[in-house]
Amino acid sequence: MKYISYLFLGLASTILVIVFSLSSCAPNRQSVTSTPQPQEIIANTANPTVKIVDFKYLPENLDIAAGDTVQFVNQDEEPHTVTAKDGSFNSKGLDNAQVWKHTFTQPGTFPYLCSIHPYMKGTITVNKSKK
Numbered sequence: 001m002k003y004i005s006y007l008f009l010g011l012a013s014t015i016l017v018i019v020f021s022l023s024s025c026a027p028n029r030q031s032v033t034s035t036p037q038p039q040e041i042i043a044n045t046a047n048p049t050v051k052i053v054d055f056k057y058l059p060e061n062l063d064i065a066a067g068d069t070v071q072f073v074n075q076d077e078e079p080h081t082v083t084a085k086d087g088s089f090n091s092k093g094l095d096n097a098q099v100w101k102h103t104f105t106q107p108g109t110f111p112y113l114c115s116i117h118p119y120m121k122g123t124i125t126v127n128k129s130k131k
């Protein structure tokens with residue numbers, strides 16, 4: 001009698017595993033197709049971009065070529081500025097979702113900060129144009 005009950009248990013668990021794997025198949029496929037693709041959004045931006053998020057410039061250090069236009073996007077609710085330490089550029093106050101663009105024509109290293117929150121710092125490194 002013991003062997004028969006073991007057989008039943010084995011059969012029942014096998015059927016359970018099959019039923020579970022079948023029922024989980026369909027929903028899994030749906031969730032894969034509905035997954036958003038944030039990488040495409042990043043690839044769509046033509047200009048090198050510095051995001052301002054949580055009182056930080058992202059990326060903090062950005063390498064570009066002379067002639068490139070960098071766009072700065074403030075994603076914070078707080079206003080921020082993009083102000084060069086050498087005074088060569090100044091965005092003035094950027095509100096939430098506001099974009100400010102600046103074209104860097106001269107090679108060099110350009111540290112900048114937020115004049116409202118001076119602990120916020122970033123650097124743009126402008127390399128010689130390839131042309």
Ligand SMILES: [Cu+2]
Nearest residue numbers: 080114116117
């Ligand atoms: Cu700021």
